[in-house]
Amino acid sequence: MTDRLEAQFAFLKEADHLKSVLRASRLIDDSRFENSAEHSWHVMLYALVLADQAEPTVDINRVLKMLLLHDIVEIDAGDAPIHGNVDYAAKAAEEEAAAERLFGLLPDDLSHEFKDLWRDFEAGESAESRFAKSIDRIPTPITNLEIGGGSWVDYNVTLDQIDARVGTPINTGTPGIWSWLRPKLATWFARNAG
Amino acid sequence: MTDRLEAQFAFLKEADHLKSVLRASRLIDDSRFENSAEHSWHVMLYALVLADQAEPTVDINRVLKMLLLHDIVEIDAGDAPIHGNVDYAAKAAEEEAAAERLFGLLPDDLSHEFKDLWRDFEAGESAESRFAKSIDRIPTPITNLEIGGGSWVDYNVTLDQIDARVGTPINTGTPGIWSWLRPKLATWFARNAG
Ligand SMILES: [Ca+2]
Numbered sequence: 001m002t003d004r005l006e007a008q009f010a011f012l013k014e015a016d017h018l019k020s021v022l023r024a025s026r027l028i029d030d031s032r033f034e035n036s037a038e039h040s041w042h043v044m045l046y047a048l049v050l051a052d053q054a055e056p057t058v059d060i061n062r063v064l065k066m067l068l069l070h071d072i073v074e075i076d077a078g079d080a081p082i083h084g085n086v087d088y089a090a091k092a093a094e095e096e097a098a099a100e101r102l103f104g105l106l107p108d109d110l111s112h113e114f115k116d117l118w119r120d121f122e123a124g125e126s127a128e129s130r131f132a133k134s135i136d137r138i139p140t141p142i143t144n145l146e147i148g149g150g151s152w153v154d155y156n157v158t159l160d161q162i163d164a165r166v167g168t169p170i171n172t173g174t175p176g177i178w179s180w181l182r183p184k185l186a187t188w189f190a191r192n193a194g
Numbered sequence: 195m196t197d198r199l200e201a202q203f204a205f206l207k208e209a210d211h212l213k214s215v216l217r218a219s220r221l222i223d224d225s226r227f228e229n230s231a232e233h234s235w236h237v238m239l240y241a242l243v244l245a246d247q248a249e250p251t252v253d254i255n256r257v258l259k260m261l262l263l264h265d266i267v268e269i270d271a272g273d274a275p276i277h278g279n280v281d282y283a284a285k286a287a288e289e290e291a292a293a294e295r296l297f298g299l300l301p302d303d304l305s306h307e308f309k310d311l312w313r314d315f316e317a318g319e320s321a322e323s324r325f326a327k328s329i330d331r332i333p334t335p336i337t338n339l340e341i342g343g344g345s346w347v348d349y350n351v352t353l354d355q356i357d358a359r360v361g362t363p364i365n366t367g368t369p370g371i372w373s374w375l376r377p378k379l380a381t382w383f384a385r386n387a388g
């Protein structure tokens with residue numbers, strides 16, 4: 001039992017470092033960039049509040065667990081900004097190695113459970129994963145609309161790029177939210193485009 | 195439906211401010227104080243990893259929802275440091291008003307569900323709440339042991355105070371963890387006391 005607790009706490013201590021991984025997105029008061037731990041908390045809140053937008057078969061408890069774990073690999077692999085120039089194959093390999101090392105700190109039962117949840121999220125094929133991946137994309141545009149563009153300005157993003165990179169996953173998992181959000185984005189880009 | 199979404203997003207935008215509520219606890223690399231949003235993420239991870247330490251009847255999914263919501267009242271009421279001088283009756287009244295305002299931004303069904311979860315957590319009487327309140331107390335001593343005392347040094351805390359303020363809730367919800375942790379704390383305080 002002591003060995004088990006030591007392994008559990010080794011993982012929990014290592015996980016603390018997710019609080020120091022910075023994202024390209026910002027707080028809603030535009031005071032600083034957001035870190036991946038507080039982002040993970042916020043997307044879980046988004047999932048619980050917006051659960052009525054999920055397909056009826058979605059198990060919201062599994063979604064919450066996925067989102068709790070979904071960014072932990074960034075402790076080793078870093079955040080890949082959605083509008084940055086990212087080598088996705090190299091990033092996927094880095095994240096797979098990160099999952100092995102980080103979840104590998106846990107006792108075997110938990111290590112397998114967490115890797116399965118993370119791989120299910122990454123694959124984007126289950127109903128829970130489609131919903132979770134949609135939810136993961138919603139907070140940044142909501143915040144950017146409040147703060148005069150945020151990462152859209154930093155990365156010189158167009159509405160076409162938003163449609164492809166943000167609209168596709170949101171519309172896949174939560175089409176009702178995309179229908180509500182898309183006109184707000186169109187208005188913002190019409191007023192602020194290059 | 196649009197009105198419902200507007201209310202859901204009004205709450206989710208307001209909740210962003212939990213990322214700016216600072217606690218007396220620190221990151222495990224001692225680089226800065228921790229905020230209540232990233233703390234909320236971390237305690238959910240603690241709960242999931244340490245679920246085998248809960249009483250057998252505990253519904254871990256309800257615990258995760260409680261911990262997701264448990265500190266949102268701090269947006270209005272602030273964090274009450276466990277070793278600070280706090281007027282607990284005044285703080286409870288502030289937190290109740292905060293729960294009414296913040297959860298009141300939501301549609302009625304969600305507002306009631308979230309207030310019930312928060313009040314259950316605060317009351318500390320259900321098996322889920324006992325476990326959640328125990329989990330909420332565990333990360334700070336784990337971190338303080340790593341960083342040379344942290345908030346114990348800032349607040350000049352004694353082992354007797356730790357036993358009362360931290361030991362009591364941890365031992366109530368997760369006695370197996372308190373049995374494992376208490377000797378480590380005794381050793382630290384024996385070496386570093388006054
Ligand atoms: Ca707390």
